[in-house]
Amino acid sequence: MNWLTFAIATYLLLLLQVGLRGLFDFNVTAIEGAEPNLLLILMVFIAMVAPLHTSLWAALILGLLADLEQRQALVVAGDEPMHAVLVGPWALAFIAAAYVVLQMRGVVYRNSPLAFALTVFIAGMGLYLVHTAILSIRGLPFLPGEAVAGWSATQELIGAFLNLVYSALIALLLHLPLRSSERLWRFRIPTGPARRAV
Amino acid sequence: MLSRNQWLAVVLIGLLVVSQLPGPMVHSVSSRPAHLLSTLLTPLSQWMLSAGNRATRRPDLLQRREPGEDAVRQLRAAREEIRRLQRRIEEYERIRHRFGEQLEAFDYVHAAVTRWSGDPANPWLEINRGRRHGVAEGDVVVNYRDLVGRVVDVGPGTATVRLITHPQSRLEVRVQPDTADEPARHHLVMVDAVPRRGRFEAMVEVDADAPIEQGDIAFLHVGEHRAGRGWPEHAYGFDVGMVTRIEPDQERLPLLRKRIVIEPFRDLPRLSNVTVFVRREYERPDDN
Numbered sequence: 001m002n003w004l005t006f007a008i009a010t011y012l013l014l015l016l017q018v019g020l021r022g023l024f025d026f027n028v029t030a031i032e033g034a035e036p037n038l039l040l041i042l043m044v045f046i047a048m049v050a051p052l053h054t055s056l057w058a059a060l061i062l063g064l065l066a067d068l069e070q071r072q073a074l075v076v077a078g079d080e081p082m083h084a085v086l087v088g089p090w091a092l093a094f095i096a097a098a099y100v101v102l103q104m105r106g107v108v109y110r111n112s113p114l115a116f117a118l119t120v121f122i123a124g125m126g127l128y129l130v131h132t133a134i135l136s137i138r139g140l141p142f143l144p145g146e147a148v149a150g151w152s153a154t155q156e157l158i159g160a161f162l163n164l165v166y167s168a169l170i171a172l173l174l175h176l177p178l179r180s181s182e183r184l185w186r187f188r189i190p191t192g193p194a195r196r197a198v
Numbered sequence: 199m200l201s202r203n204q205w206l207a208v209v210l211i212g213l214l215v216v217s218q219l220p221g222p223m224v225h226s227v228s229s230r231p232a233h234l235l236s237t238l239l240t241p242l243s244q245w246m247l248s249a250g251n252r253a254t255r256r257p258d259l260l261q262r263r264e265p266g267e268d269a270v271r272q273l274r275a276a277r278e279e280i281r282r283l284q285r286r287i288e289e290y291e292r293i294r295h296r297f298g299e300q301l302e303a304f305d306y307v308h309a310a311v312t313r314w315s316g317d318p319a320n321p322w323l324e325i326n327r328g329r330r331h332g333v334a335e336g337d338v339v340v341n342y343r344d345l346v347g348r349v350v351d352v353g354p355g356t357a358t359v360r361l362i363t364h365p366q367s368r369l370e371v372r373v374q375p376d377t378a379d380e381p382a383r384h385h386l387v388m389v390d391a392v393p394r395r396g397r398f399e400a401m402v403e404v405d406a407d408a409p410i411e412q413g414d415i416a417f418l419h420v421g422e423h424r425a426g427r428g429w430p431e432h433a434y435g436f437d438v439g440m441v442t443r444i445e446p447d448q449e450r451l452p453l454l455r456k457r458i459v460i461e462p463f464r465d466l467p468r469l470s471n472v473t474v475f476v477r478r479e480y481e482r483p484d485d486n
Contacts, residue, residue: 011238018239019246021316022254022468035316053202060209068232071351071358073320073366074221080428081366083322083350083358084225085232088217095210134217145218150319150365159317 001046001054002186006061009181013038014065024166034162036170039066040127043094044120044171045178047101048110049187055098063094073149075139081149089134097127113175120171121164128160225351233328233353236312240326240356244312251311251468258464286343304432307331307474312356314467321361321467323347325474328355332476338433339472344463345418345436346472348429357474361466362438369429371416371438371460414441416460432475439463 017024017038024035039062047055067090073081100123109115132153139147200208216224309325327333329352337349339359351358362369416438418429443459 015239015242015246018313019243020250021314022247022250024316053206056206065235068228068235071315071320071322072221073360073364076221081364082221082225083360084221085228085351086217086221086224087228088213088224091213092210092217134214138218143218144220146221155319 001050001058001188002184005181005184005186006046006058009042010039010062010065013042014069018069034159034166036167037124037127037163038167038170038174039094040097040124040167041120041171041174042178043098044101044116044123045174046185047098047123048105048108048116048119049182049185051188052102055102056095059094059098060091063091066090066094072135074146075149076146082146089131092134093127093129093131096130097123100126111179113172116175117168117171121168124160124164124167128157128164132156132160229351229353233356236324236353236356240312244310244326247311247313248470251465251470255465255468303478304475305332305478307333307476309333309357309472309474311469311472316467318467319365321363322350323359323361323467323469323472325357325359325472326355327474328353328357330354332478333357333474334477336430337477338430338436338475340433340436340475341464341466341469341472343437344466345433345438346466346469349474359472363462363466369438370419372419373410373414373416373441373458373460375411375414410441410444410456410458412441412444415439416441437463 017035021035043059043062046058050058064087067087068085070085070090071083072086074084076082101119104119104122108119135148135151135156136153137143138145139151307327309327309331311323312326313324315322323346325333325339333349333352335349335352337357339346339348345362347359347361347364349357350360361367418434418436418438439460439462441458442461444456445458446456
């Protein structure tokens with residue numbers, strides 16, 4: 001994989017995700033606070049084509065960036081919660097999601113936008129489940145980490161479901177530009193039994 | 199030498215451990231790269247966010263109240279506005295008189311909002327001013343006369359601002375009428391911030407006979423009782439919002455208590471510019 005292309009694509013999608021938050025969240029009550037996860041879409045695109053280790057390292061980088069982009073309010077001693085950049089929850093979740101895609105890609109027709117969107121949805125379920133689980137573990141009495149302020153796993157998963165639906169819809173739109181750019185990525189398409197089965 | 203799979207396993211275990219470490223410890227390591235990432239994104243994200251916010255921001259409450267084409271109503275509203283502003287000037291004069299010396303110890307740093315959390319349950323903004331510009335943790339952030347929040351994290355060129363709409367926010371506000379017609383109606387109520395529909399709403403309980411009305415203004419409390427709540431004195435007197443709803447407290451004592459909803463005048467997560475109260479260099483504690 002061409003890592004320069006990866007860096008540029010990651011920067012652009014992260015920029016869009018951060019910069020267009022106001023537009024993505026278009027004040028419809030039902031999906032309030034929902035936003036597409038563009039880094040997830042990029043990760044799925046890479047993991048559907050790239051070799052195993054490349055996919056996992058790319059997922060790790062995307063996850064770390066997602067971690068660095070977030071601020072979590074943690075319950076610390078005193079009145080005010082502490083806002084901290086937690087490293088790990090998204091990184092692990094992205095690796096888990098990449099693993100899901102790696103398991104699925106042998107049976108997914110990657111030229112189809114619908115299949116791509118569906119893969120984003122399924123991988124996203126893994127992503128948000130792992131992320132929610134890791135943050136839910138924080139604050140358990142025997143662990144040193146503080147709980148996230150106002151944390152509700154249920155609320156988080158409901159929000160995650162909306163994010164996933166939104167992400168899958170955006171994935172439908174992004175499939176064509178991503179597919180057209182495949183030449184720039186210089187993927188070494190893996191061959192083997194799973195590939196032949198497609 | 200470790201194989202690629204072993205490296206991956208080490209990274210996974212490392213991440214799992216790091217993700218469970220205490221916040222201050224992780225933050226001390228991750229803060230620098232996080233601010234570096236913010237700095238890389240800032241120039242373009244600021245422009246994009248500003249454009250997006252212009253398209254989706256809800257109208258300010260004061261604009262919403264402006265009358266339509268009826269000239270008499272406009273005139274009446276203008277008079278009302280003048281009276282309100284006169285009252286506000288008196289209020290500010292009083293604040294200045296009271297805290298003048300403290301206000302002179304501050305500079306006002308104007309900053310552009312470069313991104314926001316997008317999470318109504320954890321609302322924060324990031325601004326394009328940081329340690330280099332004198333911004334420090336705990337600094338008060340306002341937008342004109344509206345209270346926006348406080349700086350909770352500072353990098354070299356960026357800072358994170360927690361909004362007053364954060365679920366953990368606790369504000370002590372004074373509610374009073376918007377006009378000078380009823381100067382006697384002053385009430386002190388305690389506000390607990392609750393995030394609702396992506397913006398700040400505050401539910402408070404007041405005595406049922408307290409003449410708080412829809413349209414009353416809530417200020418951060420300026421009074422003798424300044425203990426607690428963590429806000430510095432120079433933040434007192436800034437607008438928190440307007441009373442938009444009053445309803446009986448159905449859950450507990452509907453005949454004795456009311457609940458009021460206070461909504462900020464502006465769509466705080468979608469602000470494009472803010473002002474930070476920065477303590478002047480010579481006033482800062484010795485931090486060299």
